[in-house]
Amino acid sequence: MSPSAPSPQTAEVAERERRSWRQWTAIVIGALLVLVYLFSLAAYAEAGQSQLETGPPAIGKDGDGVDFAFDLVAMDPAKNQMTLRMLVKPEGSFYNDQDVTFAKSLRLTVRSLTTGAVTRDIPAGTPVGGTAELNVFIDGNPNTYPFDRYQYGQPPVDAVDPIEAQLSDPAPLVSVVELGPDNQPLAVQIPIGVYPSGGLQGWKEDWQYSLSEQPVGQAAAGDTLMLQLVVKRGGGVLAFVLVVLGLMVVTAVLSALVARSVARKRRPIEATMAGWFAALLFALVPLRTNMPGAPPIGAWLDVAIFYWVELALLIAMAVFIGSWLRFRKPPTD
Numbered sequence: 001m002s003p004s005a006p007s008p009q010t011a012e013v014a015e016r017e018r019r020s021w022r023q024w025t026a027i028v029i030g031a032l033l034v035l036v037y038l039f040s041l042a043a044y045a046e047a048g049q050s051q052l053e054t055g056p057p058a059i060g061k062d063g064d065g066v067d068f069a070f071d072l073v074a075m076d077p078a079k080n081q082m083t084l085r086m087l088v089k090p091e092g093s094f095y096n097d098q099d100v101t102f103a104k105s106l107r108l109t110v111r112s113l114t115t116g117a118v119t120r121d122i123p124a125g126t127p128v129g130g131t132a133e134l135n136v137f138i139d140g141n142p143n144t145y146p147f148d149r150y151q152y153g154q155p156p157v158d159a160v161d162p163i164e165a166q167l168s169d170p171a172p173l174v175s176v177v178e179l180g181p182d183n184q185p186l187a188v189q190i191p192i193g194v195y196p197s198g199g200l201q202g203w204k205e206d207w208q209y210s211l212s213e214q215p216v217g218q219a220a221a222g223d224t225l226m227l228q229l230v231v232k233r234g235g236g237v238l239a240f241v242l243v244v245l246g247l248m249v250v251t252a253v254l255s256a257l258v259a260r261s262v263a264r265k266r267r268p269i270e271a272t273m274a275g276w277f278a279a280l281l282f283a284l285v286p287l288r289t290n291m292p293g294a295p296p297i298g299a300w301l302d303v304a305i306f307y308w309v310e311l312a313l314l315i316a317m318a319v320f321i322g323s324w325l326r327f328r329k330p331p332t333d
Contacts, residue, residue, distance in 0.1 A: 040239055055209025058193040064092030065191030066106070066176055068225060070207075072200040073133065075231065077142035077150065077295060082231070084134045086110075086174070088122070091193070095128070102126045105179035106190075110134055111172040121179065138231070139167045142295040145233075146241040152229040170210050170226035177223060190223050202237045202292055206230040237292045244291060245305050248284055252312035255280060259316040263323045271324060277317035284309065 059065045067089040074083035088108065089095075096103040106122045110132075120132075140150030153167035176192060177185040194209050212224035255277060261267040288294065288306055 040236070042235070055207070056191075056193050056211060058195045059091045059191060060193070061091060063191065063193065064094070065193060066090055066094055067193040067195060068174065069195040069197070070173075070227075071198050072203065072205055072229075072231065075138075075150070075200065075203065075293070077138075077140060077145075077148060077293070080138050080140065080150075081135050082138050082150070082152070084136060086132045086134055087130075087195075088128075089195075090128060094190075096125075099125075100128050102128065105183070107177040107179055107185060109175040109177070111175070121183075136173075138229075140231075143299045145293070145295045145299050145301065146238050146291075147233070148295075149230065149232040151231075152227060168228070170208065170228040172212065173225050173227040175224040192223070192225050194225070202234050203231050204234045233293070241291055241301075244287065245301065248287075248305065248309045251280060251284070252309045252316075255313050255316040259319040259323070263319050265327065269320075269324050269328055271328070274317065274321060274324070277313065277320055281310065281313045281317060284313075 058067050060067070069087040069089070071085045072082060073085045076082065090102050090104075090106075094102065094104050094106070102122050102124055105124045108120045108122065110118045110120070136152055138150040138152050140148055142148055151167045152171065154169050154171035155167060156169050176190045178188055178190055180186050192211060197205060197207055199205060206229065208228040210226045210228075212226055258267075258273070259277075262269055262273075284306070288302075289297070
């Protein structure tokens with residue numbers, strides 16, 4: 001006995017349910033896309049935001065001393081170096097507001113683990129303005145991209161192995177000494193202030209300044225500015241890299257499905273598809289190398305994802321070509 005055909009009313013109800021299910025599915029997918037879009041905007045806005053966690057505030061026009069402003073302008077993880085732009089601004093008795101010059105002679109000693117100590121004298125009457133760039137050492141592992149993290153500082157005093165220890169303590173960055181008429185340092189204290197950093201796009205920075213408690217040379221205590229800086233990738237870069245890696249995995253899965261369907265004779269063989277497989281195999285290489293701040297080939301993302309995606313594409317192309325050679329009929333006259 002054959003089953004009875006559904007009534008028109010039942011078919012109409014089923015059609016309405018399918019239409020309602022498709023509508024709700026479209027709404028959910030649209031909501032997810034909106035959330036992803038808003039997340040990407042928030043991640044981009046968060047990138048490049050610097051925080052001055054601790055440290056002496058800027059002295060300003062109403063104070064007396066020397067203000068500094070440091071900006072991170074470049075990162076070179078492959079060389080474990082970063083570039084800081086330094087601006088020096090005298091305040092109070094150190095500033096001649098009539099001709100916008102330094103009112104007193106100063107000696108700045110920039111201390112860097114890469115370039116050593118560099119001394120610069122600023123005679124009284126030197127115009128205020130201009131910047132100097134400093135190359136300093138950072139500790140980090142670029143192979144953990146995009147989760148790499150870098151530090152500027154110095155090992156703790158009680159570290160057993162200073163070479164292997166984390167740079168968790170503030171390191172000397174710049175010392176300020178007032179010079180007398182004979183161009184010799186004076187043992188007087190110079191107040192130091194710091195302006196917040198502007199931030200480098202694509203990076204999240206955590207600045208922690210402090211003043212030394214020990215004299216440096218003939219300078220009084222508090223004349224050396226110490227810095228402990230932590231830099232890591234911004235949310236925008238992290239989201240972009242994860243999306244690209246996800247697309248690579250999806251591409252490999254789709255290629256495997258196409259090759260499987262052809263090998264099992266579920267879809268006809270189109271010879272032109274071989275070019276599609278070959279294009280995907282080589283198109284992902286420049287995509288990987290052009291990620292923002294991507295390290296050289298050999299990082300953990302290559303071992304964990306990229307190499308396997310390339311291998312999956314190569315196997316899928318081999319299966320497709322093998323199926324073409326096996327099932328494609330020879331040409332006829």
